[in-house]
């Protein structure tokens with residue numbers, strides 16, 4: 001069941017079209033990079049593919065069916081700033097529970113300490129919070145991850161640790177990943193192929 005963005009077009013209010021006729025394909029188990037100049041629309045595309053924003057032109061399909069036809073969202077989006085993605089009034093255990101049952105091995109591989117789960121978001125570092133957001137995104141029903149500058153704010157060791165765990169999860173579950181990043185080294189290291197965003 002590939003994730004397909006077909007002939008996508010998007011414009012913010014009455015602005016010019018940011019892009020039109022944009023196509024993207026991620027196959028199960030595939031890691032695809034997306035590289036392009038700042039402001040070209042990569043994050044917007046990520047939000048369309050994950051159903052965080054509605055399409056204006058074109059369609060997002062998984063195995064030929066639209067995201068809206070499903071009871072769960074199999075395409076999870078993780079952004080750069082985890083503090084915007086969690087409820088500040090919830091302890092991490094409740095945040096994590098949003099994804100249903102989480103595989104304890106995954107938490108171990110992401111180096112999430114049990115003690116963090118009793119804390120509130122402001123009691124964790126950005127990197128610790130991001131690991132929990134990633135664990136939440138990799139729930140049982142997730143088929144695709146859109147990683148939009150997901151590890152940009154982290155040090156090199158943490159970044160490597162996280163990607164190792166995420167790539168292992170993807171391989172074990174035959175899940176696909178779209179990696180949006182300005183870090184060409186990272187993309188070349190982890191992706192099967194890198195799509196260059198071209199403004200036609």
Ligand SMILES: Nc1ncnc2c1ncn2[C@@H]1O[C@H](COP(=O)(O)OP(=O)(O)OP(=O)(O)O)[C@@H](O)[C@H]1O
Pocket residue numbers: 012018036037038039040041042043044045
């Ligand atoms: N909510 C919004 N309202 C109006 N314009 C927006 C909105 N969100 C983004 N934009 C504009 O749309 C364009 C594309 O933004 P987007 O975040 O998708 O680009 P990007 O390629 O991910 O950029 P970067 O690499 O800098 O993160 C930018 O010019 C941005 O200013």
